[in-house]
Amino acid sequence: MKQLSGSDNIFLFQEQKNVFNHVASLMIFDVSTAPEGRVRFKDILKHFDDRMYLHPIFRQRLANAPFGIDRPYWVADKDIDVEYHIRHIALPEPGDWRQLMIQVARLHSRPLDRSRPLWEAYIIEGLDNIPKLPKGSFAMFMKFHHASVDGMAGLHLASQLLSLSPTTAAPSSEQRTVYVDRDPSSVEFVSRAVSNGISRVLQAGKLSARLASKVVEIGSEQLMSQKGSSNPDEQLSFPKAPPTRFDTEVSAHRVFDGFGMPLSRIKRVREKVPGATLNDIFLAVAGGAVRKYLKAKKELPEESLLALMPMTLRTDASAGGNSIGAATVRVCSDIEDPLERLQAAHHAAKAGKFQAEKLGLDLFSKLLDTVPSFVGDFLTRKMLLQSLNMTVSNVRGPDVAMYLAGAKAMCLYPVSIPTNGAGLNLTGVSYNRVMWLSMVSCREMVPDPAFFIACMQEAWDELLAAADALPVIPPAKAKPAAKAASTRKPTARVAAAKKTAAAKPATAKTAATKTATAKPAAKAAVRKPAAAKKPVTQSK
Structure with missing residues (x-):
């Protein structure tokens, strides 16, 4: 059992009816690389089932303290309903790129169920009218709550879930070790909340001293910069954002699109x-x-x-959570x-x-x-x-291709x-x-x-x-040109x-x-x- 950090918890606390703080990815797979030249939904379920034990996030669910007296905890469940978390859908006819974008936007607009581990995956078929896609291609839209992963942790998770070869064997069942938790009692929640409260009071004192020293340091540097010219890239400034259509309250409906460079x-x-x-x-x-x-x-x-x-x-992406x-x-x-x-x-x-x-x-x-x-x-x-x-x-x-049940991931949006x-x-x-x-x-x-x-x-x-x-810049002149370009x-x-x-x-x-x-x-x-x-x- 592990308590959420303040950075993790803020993504839960700030969720509203128009803002749901989950992050996701859209990948499209080419089935021609699979051993049999096809991938069935049960093959994908088996791929997940063989690898979910590699990362605790697939089993973690929230345990909330009574009356919100403390931040929630992650507890590991013993049994996971794989078919609940992984859904199988198809685009309606004609199944083009715009319909895929609309479907992803709709799925991204829906909140995750907080009573279960905070992740979902959707296998989407019916992409045959998207130009340049191989016949039989399918997409996977997968989302996790931002309370559980940031960008680097999410990519590390993908590298564990997917394989680096279309023929990579599933991990041996002898290697599987799953640790599960029981839900803490109300007494445990209260005792932990008291202990955590004392610890945060001590942290507040240290943080206040750090903030005070920062204010003095920044104030003195600002005075020095006013007296003499310095590097403009190394001056503190707090510009005001101009008003635009993007800085108001968002609606509950999402739009999505992308391209590759x-x-x-x-x-x-x-x-x-x-x-x-x-x-x-x-x-x-x-x-x-x-x-x-x-x-x-x-x-x-x-x-x-x-x-x-x-x-x-972060220096260790396997830790999960947020470190940004x-x-x-x-x-x-x-x-x-x-x-x-x-x-x-x-x-x-x-x-x-x-x-x-x-x-x-x-x-x-x-x-x-x-x-x-x-x-x-x-x-x-x-x-x-x-x-x-x-x-x-x-x-x-x-930097290399990844595979799901033998199918090659062609993109990662x-x-x-x-x-x-x-x-x-x-x-x-x-x-x-x-x-x-x-x-x-x-x-x-x-x-x-x-x-x-x-x-x-x-x-x-x-x-x-x-x-x-x-x-074209000659190699000998590359260094002076870099100075000019700056x-x-x-x-x-x-x-x-x-x-x-x-x-x-x-x-x-x-x-x-x-x-x-x-x-x-x-x-x-x-x-x-x-x-x-x-x-x-x-x-x-």
Whole structure:
């Protein structure tokens, strides 16, 4: 029996009728790699049953203290109804990409049953009208409560559940060891609550001393920065988020869509723009997407949107639970040129990380561990979410293919959480040489998810085309170029790129066309139906 941390419990405490805090993934599988060239539902049930003992999360359910006098505990159940947690459904005719996105959004809108272990999986068939998918492909939508896993823990869980070979044998039954718990009595709950309360009072004293020293340190640094110039990426600032459609209260209905960015093409951008990281490119594409979308709606603010960017604190992903900090970053939606936006995103990410580290990456999680849940909820809603428009996150996943009952996973789309005050969530996960990007929001904020993804796809195409238009950097000059690329002002190479792009419009267009990577395909990435892509000039 293990008690939830303050960070874990806040995801339970903040659930409302319009916000359910579970995280999920959508994977599409190619059955041609299975030993018999097919996969039956009972094969999937057996695959789960053979591996669920490898991680306690599949058996953990909540045990709540009476009258909410303390945080809940995880207790392990002996018997799990596998067929309750794993459901078998099919898309209606014609079974296209849009219907799959709608089905995933509906499933994501439903809460998990708190009386059972907090996870569900849906095997979805009827995908034969999605272009480029092999015949007989099926999808798996799987969700876990955020109280039990964060991004890295979720990917570690997937690596344990799935196999690395289509013919990997099931673990031996002799290796299975399952530890179960009994429900604690009311007396045990009360005694633990008293002990925990005393411990938190002591923690509060230490945390208060830490906060006081931080205030003094930050105040002195602010005075020093006012007296003399310093690195702009290493200055504390607390910008205010501009008002947008995304920072209001979300509805209970979700929308979802996504596409893929091959890591080989991301590498091309990094080679042409030394110093740019994968996270910088992700931020630049996210900023370009919201810029195009809001501009089409005639709602683009002059200032850049602000995003919450989670940062992992864990060294052991197998532990489960949540171990994350967060930084506030500008997505640079106020910059039209893709290369200038990439450079600005690099500085924005660096400044956001510096500020988070200066304040203390674990400070907020320590605070949630110490204060009562209702205080943590107030601080989250009033201090954190009110200064944001959206959430951006990317997590490194497995570099190799994974298999379910012999079927190869062709893609891995993350499905995360939009919440009140940050109703747009853009998340990326790298899997098998592709960065899979997803958009999750509410139906009222983004009534046209396919158009938003078209904006995101076009922002990526423009960035790749602009980078491809840059001259090749000789190896000997790569280091000086990296220094030039780190400046805020457009470099000579950016100006040269614009001139080259203007002189060769056909070449840039061809390059952009080749970057279109959407839905998963056999042994590669599947492309979204061409009909779903709409002109970015469309407004609604």
